[in-house]
Amino acid sequence: MNELWEFGSALLLWPGLIGGIALAWLFLWIQRKLAARLQGRQGPPFYQPFFDFVKLLGKETVVPGGVNRHLLYALPLVSAVSVVCALSLLPLPGNPMPSLAGNLIVLLYLLEMPALCEVLAGYSSRSLYGQVGSAREAILWLGYNLPFLAAVVSLAIKAKSLTLADLAAAPLGPVHFAAAAAFLFALPARLKRNPFSIPNAEQEIVAGPFTEYSGAPLAFFELSHGLELLALVSLFTVLFLPSASHPGLRLLLYALGSTVLVGLITLLATATARLTLRHAFRFYWSWGAGAAIVALMIAGIW
Amino acid sequence: MPRLLDRLLAASRRKSPWVYCLNAGSCNGCDIEIAACLGPRYDPEQVGTLRQGSPKHADILLVTGPLTLRTLDALRDIWGQIPRPKAVVAIGSCPASGNVFVGSPTVVGALSQVIPVDLYVPGCPPRPQAVLHGCIQAAQLLTEGKTRDQLAVGEDGR
Numbered sequence: 001m002n003e004l005w006e007f008g009s010a011l012l013l014w015p016g017l018i019g020g021i022a023l024a025w026l027f028l029w030i031q032r033k034l035a036a037r038l039q040g041r042q043g044p045p046f047y048q049p050f051f052d053f054v055k056l057l058g059k060e061t062v063v064p065g066g067v068n069r070h071l072l073y074a075l076p077l078v079s080a081v082s083v084v085c086a087l088s089l090l091p092l093p094g095n096p097m098p099s100l101a102g103n104l105i106v107l108l109y110l111l112e113m114p115a116l117c118e119v120l121a122g123y124s125s126r127s128l129y130g131q132v133g134s135a136r137e138a139i140l141w142l143g144y145n146l147p148f149l150a151a152v153v154s155l156a157i158k159a160k161s162l163t164l165a166d167l168a169a170a171p172l173g174p175v176h177f178a179a180a181a182a183f184l185f186a187l188p189a190r191l192k193r194n195p196f197s198i199p200n201a202e203q204e205i206v207a208g209p210f211t212e213y214s215g216a217p218l219a220f221f222e223l224s225h226g227l228e229l230l231a232l233v234s235l236f237t238v239l240f241l242p243s244a245s246h247p248g249l250r251l252l253l254y255a256l257g258s259t260v261l262v263g264l265i266t267l268l269a270t271a272t273a274r275l276t277l278r279h280a281f282r283f284y285w286s287w288g289a290g291a292a293i294v295a296l297m298i299a300g301i302w
Numbered sequence: 303m304p305r306l307l308d309r310l311l312a313a314s315r316r317k318s319p320w321v322y323c324l325n326a327g328s329c330n331g332c333d334i335e336i337a338a339c340l341g342p343r344y345d346p347e348q349v350g351t352l353r354q355g356s357p358k359h360a361d362i363l364l365v366t367g368p369l370t371l372r373t374l375d376a377l378r379d380i381w382g383q384i385p386r387p388k389a390v391v392a393i394g395s396c397p398a399s400g401n402v403f404v405g406s407p408t409v410v411g412a413l414s415q416v417i418p419v420d421l422y423v424p425g426c427p428p429r430p431q432a433v434l435h436g437c438i439q440a441a442q443l444l445t446e447g448k449t450r451d452q453l454a455v456g457e458d459g460r
Contacts, residue, residue: 032347036345036347039342040342041342041345041347041348042345042347042348043345043347043348044347044348044350045348045350047317048317048318048350050314051313051314051317051318051350052314052318052350054310054311054314055311055314055315055317055318055361057311058311058314058315059361059385059386059387060385060386060387061385062358062383062385202355203355206355206356207354207355207356207359210356210359211355211356211358212356212358213358213359214358214359214385215385218358218359
């Protein structure tokens with residue numbers, strides 16, 4: 001009974017559904033507000049992502065001709081639910097879920113779900129723009145996952161464990177610097193922010209895979225995007241920030257680290273223009289691959 | 303409880319009006335003013351307004367231009383693609399009256415003959431403040447359920 005309560009509250013309260021969604025909206029707002037301030041604008045009020053979500057829920061959902069209605073609703077839901085499950089696995093301060101052996105593998109699979117759902121959404125929507133966006137996403141996926149997976153795997157080799165709590169507790173060493181570089185290379189592309197906003201390039205291919213989406217499915221895709229941002233930023237703080245013993249200090253470190261990282265991603269996105277797919281892919285298979293190889297070598301030799 | 307949810311939904315329609323801009327044969331004057339309105343100086347994101355690339359994400363359709371024969375089908379198509387509830391704002395004098403293009407063999411005429419128009423923003427071209435004011439008023443109509451499309455459909459417009 002006690003265990004059921006622990007799993008349930010991790011999934012539903014914190015860091016899962018309710019706490020995760022609240023924090024995801026906060027981070028989405030920080031992104032928009034900071035981008036606006038950097039462009040000399042005022043920016044939206046802090047409740048904006050919440051009202052956007054409610055408004056989209058209350059709109060008509062247009063099902064394009066020839067598109068499976070169940071698939072249209074299922075893909076965004078699967079995407080959002082997977083990220084909520086991924087969030088509940090992270091050993092964040094105050095997470096009541098007991099540490100499960102090998103939960104790193106589950107986490108990596110769950111974090112791939114939003115990208116997979118997005119690719120399927122674009123292809124199944126029968127929109128030309130959606131298909132172009134999906135193809136770009138799928139190709140970019142091969143690029144950014146090389147440094148991302150190498151970063152996580154090198155830490156797992158170093159800690160000799162596939163459990164997130166062990167990786168978080170491992171003392172910081174040289175491998176963490178190389179792995180953090182690889183992780184940070186992969187982050188903007190995973191979040192589809194500039195300069196890697198290639199799959200959802202607004203001025204080129206309308207809205208990419210989400211072109212044909214409206215109403216509630218679009219709302220859940222937006223929510224899933226916010227949750228993905230939260231999950232990846234939280235994963236960074238878990239893996240690369242030193243683990244403090246005092247719970248208050250841990251919470252402070254988490255809050256500060258994640259907010260600063262969101263700020264840095266926004267800064268990069270505001271300061272840069274979009275790369276072409278060719279350039280992005282070359283970046284990931286030269287610099288990204290370099291960082292990945294260095295991280296793996298340090299993990300294997302040191 | 304359902305009343306509370308209805309009020310929340312109504313408030314969210316006022317606070318998050320996403321716009322889609324359509325040039326129906328305009329001389330580009332109004333489009334430049336819309337671009338100025340969407341820029342940093344007037345910053346419509348303060349009131350939640352975002353420009354969307356896909357009509358399926360939009361709440362408000364901004365139409366400029368005198369509605370030429372070549373844009374007629376595209377206009378009907380795009381208006382039909384916007385999910386309900388939706389509002390239409392005619393920007394400038396052209397969609398209201400035809401302006402200097404009235405009587406031209408390539409111009410259809412007033413926009414309201416083709417789709418229900420909720421608001422006219424007058425001017426040739428209108429100032430960016432006026433465009434922003436039009437968006438805010440259209441969002442208010444969406445909240446109250448009083449856009450012409452919502453009234454025609456009868457219920458909430460879903």
